[in-house]
Amino acid sequence: MGNTSLRRRLAVVLALWVTVIVPAAAAAETLRIGYQKYGTLVVLKARGTLEQQLAPLGVTVQWVEFPGGPQLLEALNVGSLDVGVAGETPPVFAQAAGADLLYIAHEPPAPTSEAILVHRDSPIRDLAQLRGHKVALNKGSNVHYLLVRALESAGLTWRDIQPVYLPPADARAAFERGAVDAWAIWDPYLAAAQAQLPVRVLADATGLADNHQFYLARGDWAARHPQRVVTLIAAIREVGEWSAREPQQVADQVAPLLGLSPAITLNAVQRQGYGAQPLSPEVVAAQQRIADSFAALKLIPKPLSVAQRVWTPPADGEH
Template sequence: MSTRNLRRGLVALLAATLSIGAFHVQAETLRIGYQKYGTLVLLKARGTLEQRLAGQGFDVQWTEFPGGPQLLEGLNVGSIDFGVTGETPPVFAQAAGADLLYVAHEPPAPSGEAILVPKDSPIRSVAELKGKKIALNKGSNVHYLLVRALESAGLQYRDIQPVYLPPADARAAFERGSVDAWVIWDPFQAAAEAQLQARTLRDGQGLVSNHQFYLAARPFAERNPAVISTLIGEIRDIGRWVEANPDQATEQVAPLLGLSREITRKAVIRQGYGARPITPEVVRAQQRIADTFAELKLIPRKLVIQDAVWAAPKRIAQYPE
């Protein structure tokens, strides 16, 4: 074969390879972190997100985390692109240098987190927690609830002995009597109330909003705003469905959680639903949380929350119908 013919053959082979590749582009992957409870659990079970994103060339990969801090550590190290947490985890994550964006939030759910004590505990008020051991997941939404509850009782954070444990270990310590109180969120809260007859010393009502935030890795959101928009739209839609059909939602969620329908329904009812954009009011509330933790030296520096709020491009609808 002549050199000219060989060259022509190689060019033809390359062209054919590129042509085949054009029709067989490997799908990209949206990696979502979720916790044991919330709208993402239902979205995962329903499968509609996968159908919507397939048309945009994306697969979906789901990873469960025990709490918000662990989830955002996954986002920080690049193992996930998107997730949901309470108010405090993104503050700690942003302070640690995580390149994250707040992309949406749920309405307040202040009764969905609480300070619990054992049913036979002599403790009857938050003021009586002075000097006591209190279990909580460090950097989680309940961390701020505890700070605010102590302040409302005339105590400071240094007046108690925090015991930092993830939910499963905290429950074990609570059952053993190794701690005097446990600050926890649903569905762990509802389960402890029903299964252990734990008493609520104080929930978030009148103290905190307990927003749920949807967060994305900044590089992913900036590269794929349409994917983020589709995702938030699906979350919003399933939240509306849960609000209108709490009993049906309970039927779906209970087996996923391994909890009774009674416990699950209580947690379902206490959650806020309806993903919506981050408003200036929500930014101010989140800034107060960040300032509080900076003053307590629980984070190493002051933050500007607005710097981490997603602004969808004008050509992209944040909440497509």
């Protein structure tokens, strides 16, 4: 009798677990966001407004930092992230590799927030003089396209330089010890180098590249959660508008997260573009030009269509 009574109690407990605990676990959802040491997502993370908006829906937010767009989009591709941010070039390489990604929004151009640096006493005085020299860059990052366009503007080709593919921290170390002659880099690494190292800007992206920032989502996640995408874009746009109005507050808030001084951070903050919006035909066309350029240079295996990977916002009332 004792064993029968015990089995009955266990059966009741198991039934309660199945009917209460399991559905609760199934209902829980985590939005996994990849970000980098720059941009509006850093501010959104610091302010916590997205968490406040999603909490009533039973959604928590997990933030994951990456050193660059290529690494972030690889995580997106393998399913470790739902959404993230990257510059112009990483999505092209990711799409060419077959990644299931969608462009969901972009920020306005920010051409002064990426540049090609040389040492202050370097004999290299213009872009044409990069011929034969070693240039450090993060392969597949936004500065990859900047360097391509900069070389073209000087009548050079990719074969005229010696690219050295390194992530930002390693590239800075190589640049400091003189192992490379130039360094293509973006903010806030750019702002930090300008403040901390004896460098000259050989060229920024002005007149060469728009340097858009793109927000991207896994295609399957965006298809399941269109309203989550709408909420996220609205939150990014709202905090971006605040950032544009209050750059000093942004710098003071974000500097400790970046491990940089408020002055360095402010320089990077003021060079960003703010105001996330769905992609316009003009932005799609600009991104297509980048894809076509890389296909022509054989940096990606075949041509691709950017327009096929642009997310379409849901119609009003659609869920």
